[in-house]
Amino acid sequence: MSDDPEPALLIRGLYKVFSDDDGEGLRLTESGRSKDEIQEQTGAVVGLRNINIEIGRGELFVVMGLSGCGKSTLVRCINRLIEPSVGEVWLNGREITAMSDDELRDVRRRDLAMVFQHFGLMPHRNVLDNVALPLEVGGIAKAERRERAATALGLVGLGEWTGSMPNQLSGGMKQRVGLARGLAMETPVLLMDEPFSALDPVIRRDLQDELLALQESVQKTIVFITHDLNEAVRVGDRIAIMRDGAVVQVGAPNDVVLNPADSFVREFTQDVRLHGMVTAASIMDTEFASARGSASVTELIEMIEERHLSTICCVDEDGKYLGTADPSSALRATRSGVTRVEEAPLYIGDAVWEHTVLDDLVPAGLRANHPLPVLGDDGVLIGVIPLERLARAMVSDEAAVAATEESEASG
Ligand SMILES: Nc1ncnc2c1ncn2[C@@H]1O[C@H](COP(=O)(O)OP(=O)(O)OP(=O)(O)O)[C@@H](O)[C@H]1O
Ligand SMILES: [Mg+2]
Numbered sequence: 001m002s003d004d005p006e007p008a009l010l011i012r013g014l015y016k017v018f019s020d021d022d023g024e025g026l027r028l029t030e031s032g033r034s035k036d037e038i039q040e041q042t043g044a045v046v047g048l049r050n051i052n053i054e055i056g057r058g059e060l061f062v063v064m065g066l067s068g069c070g071k072s073t074l075v076r077c078i079n080r081l082i083e084p085s086v087g088e089v090w091l092n093g094r095e096i097t098a099m100s101d102d103e104l105r106d107v108r109r110r111d112l113a114m115v116f117q118h119f120g121l122m123p124h125r126n127v128l129d130n131v132a133l134p135l136e137v138g139g140i141a142k143a144e145r146r147e148r149a150a151t152a153l154g155l156v157g158l159g160e161w162t163g164s165m166p167n168q169l170s171g172g173m174k175q176r177v178g179l180a181r182g183l184a185m186e187t188p189v190l191l192m193d194e195p196f197s198a199l200d201p202v203i204r205r206d207l208q209d210e211l212l213a214l215q216e217s218v219q220k221t222i223v224f225i226t227h228d229l230n231e232a233v234r235v236g237d238r239i240a241i242m243r244d245g246a247v248v249q250v251g252a253p254n255d256v257v258l259n260p261a262d263s264f265v266r267e268f269t270q271d272v273r274l275h276g277m278v279t280a281a282s283i284m285d286t287e288f289a290s291a292r293g294s295a296s297v298t299e300l301i302e303m304i305e306e307r308h309l310s311t312i313c314c315v316d317e318d319g320k321y322l323g324t325a326d327p328s329s330a331l332r333a334t335r336s337g338v339t340r341v342e343e344a345p346l347y348i349g350d351a352v353w354e355h356t357v358l359d360d361l362v363p364a365g366l367r368a369n370h371p372l373p374v375l376g377d378d379g380v381l382i383g384v385i386p387l388e389r390l391a392r393a394m395v396s397d398e399a400a401v402a403a404t405e406e407s408e409a410s411g
Contacts, residue, residue, distance in 0.1 A: 006093055007054040008221040009167075009190060013191050014051040014087030014351065016073050016245075019044030026085050035244040045337065047073035049245040051087070058223045060215055062236035064229060070245040071225045075191045078110045078223065080104055091189065092198045113185035117194040119178050121166040123335050125178040127153065128162040131180045145184075152184035153177075155214060173204035181205070183214070189221045208235050229268055233257060241265050258282050278358035284374045284383030290315050293342030301330045302343050311370035314341050314379055321373055321381040323348040336358075351375050354382060360394055 018036075019025040026042020029302075031216040035046040055061045063071050078089055080096060083202050089096040091111055108114075113134075114273040121130050128149050135145035151293065152160055156176040166174065175195060182190050197206045212235060215222060226232050232255040234240045240250045241261075249261035258278070260266035290313045291300045304312050304327050314322040323346025333344035353360055354376055364372055371384040 007090075008054070008057040008059070008092060009055040009223070010088075010090040011051050011053045011078070012088040012090070014048055014074075014077060014089065016047035016070075016077055016082060017044050017085050018047055029245075030086075046070075046245040048077060050083070050224075051247055053225065053240060055221060056181055057062045057221055058215075058219045060212075060224060060235055060237045062224045062226060062232040062239045064108050064226050064232045064239060064243060065242035067227060068091070069242040071227070071242060072193055073132045074242070075114070075193050075223055075225055078191060079108055079114060081114075084263060084280065085405070109134075109187075112189050112191060113182045113187040114191040115178050115195045116194070117197050119181075121174060121177060123166055125166075125176055127158065127164050127166070127169070128161065130166065130177060131184050134181060135184060145375075148184045148186060152180040155183055155218075155342070156210065157386075162208045172207065175207065176210075178371050183218070184296075187220075189223070191223045193225045194227065195224075196231065197228070205234075210234060241268065256281060265341075274333035278393055279354065280352045280361055280372070280374045280385060281354040281383070283358075283389055284354075285371075285389075286383045287403065288313065288371075288384045289326070290381060291341050292317070293340070294342050296339055297330050297334050297341055297344055298339075299342075300325055301327060301334075304330070311347075311374050313384065314346055315381050316342070319380040320349055321375050321379060322346055324350075324370055326370065336407045351381075353377070361385070361390060361393075 001290075009155045015026060015029060017026040017029050019042065021042055021044055025038055025046070028042065029046050029049055038044055038046055051074060054349075062073060073082055074379070077084045078096070080089075083358055084097060087097065091107065094107075094110070096104070096107060122133065125133070125325065128146060131149035131152055132145040134229065140148070150159070150162055152356075153159055156179050158176050158180065159168070161173065166177075169177065175198070179195060179276060182192070196207050208231060224235060236253055238250060239253055239256050240247045241256065242248065243264055247266050248331060249256055250258075256265065257269045260269050289303060289307055291303055293314055293316045299311065311324050311326045313324050316322055322342060325344060325346050329345055330349070332350075338344050347370075350364050350370075351373040352364050352375070354374055361372065365385075365387055368387065371386045372390065373381055374383040374385060376382045
């Protein structure tokens with residue numbers, strides 16, 4: 001079924017507690033005790049706590065969080081490299097957590113490839129044979145595995161390097177080989193545990209771009225682990241943020257950065273409120289008063305007074321922005337005999353487009369002495385930005401940029 005809403009991966013009530021006790025650690029985890037408390041009391045380590053996630057087909061789902069929060073445990077519980085304590089993992093409607101060893105081996109080969117941060121390339125095998133290794137282990141015939149390995153190497157830009165030996169490759173190229181290894185499995189789902197973390201920033205960005213292009217063309221479902229929010233925001237369709245084994249927020253990158261669920265996420269995201277992320281649409285109010293052009297100027301003045309506004313936006317019958325009126329311009333209009341709003345002199349200078357980024361909002365905000373009207377591409381008024389909102393966005397943004405520059409200068 002092409003419009004099947006069934007998720008590619010469904011994780012329900014998943015727990016992992018590392019312990020050799022009789023289940024006391026797990027019971028305490030289920031009862032909501034803190035990770036530290038449980039470890040102190042029983043020696044058990046909370047790996048995962050009640051994870052519930054649905055990942056759609058073709059989605060690039062990022063899991064991020066600080067070291068030790070449980071990211072690797074989560075991906076490894078998905079393919080059962082780590083056995084979950086409780087809970088279910090479903091892959092395309094089949095329950096992985098109920099599979100026999102044989103079924104599991106099959107699923108890992110056909111459905112669920114994994115790319116690791118640190119993986120060994122066999123030094124005496126060339127690049128092609130390194131990529132083909134898991135296929136060889138999986139019993140794929142030589143001609144087919146070489147063809148699939150070559151295709152995968154082409155996808156990651158190493159088509160010319162198939163005959164090279166690992167020691168001839170840079171770190172970034174080796175990581176591409178790892179990615180190619182995962183791709184050559186031709187599985188619908190790819191699990192990637194910090195695949196780019198060991199790389200320097202420029203190469204890392206290249207590989208992120210390549211991953212995005214790849215996903216566009218091969219439409220895989222990807223679970224991508226990172227501890228870097230910049231990377232998460234760059235590559236993720238959605239991001240799950242973990243702390244102490246639990247998921248504390250799941251959302252689109254924009255959501256997570258602009259509406260952090262709690263102070264933990266806010267702290268995380270502060271560094272990432274980069275200029276490009278904050279657009280007029282992301283900080284506007286969508287509830288606002290507006291006056292129709294066909295209304296009378298007297299009605300307009302009444303609206304302004306009743307609602308204690310300093311200004312009001314005026315729109316035509318289709319909702320298109322005409323301009324902004326204030327009490328004195330309205331009064332002047334009535335005195336000069338104008339009766340309808342659309343004939344009155346309106347300020348029109350300081351409207352912004354919904355896609356306008358914070359950098360470009362600032363000049364308009366500095367000029368305006370009223371909330372900034374935000375227009376859609378068709379000129380329809382879709383929101384307003386109160387100036388104090390803009391000021392707050394500027395402050396947090398400037399703080400973020402300063403922090404980024406500082407860390408770049410010191411790093
Ligand atoms: N085999 C194990 N035995 C005991 N504790 C474990 C084991 N594996 C992981 N843990 C603990 O589980 C928690 C989660 O570890 P995990 O490796 O999943 O974190 P992570 O988010 O991947 O961290 P990193 O970013 O450093 O890779 C940590 O507290 C870790 O110490
Ligand atoms: Mg890890």
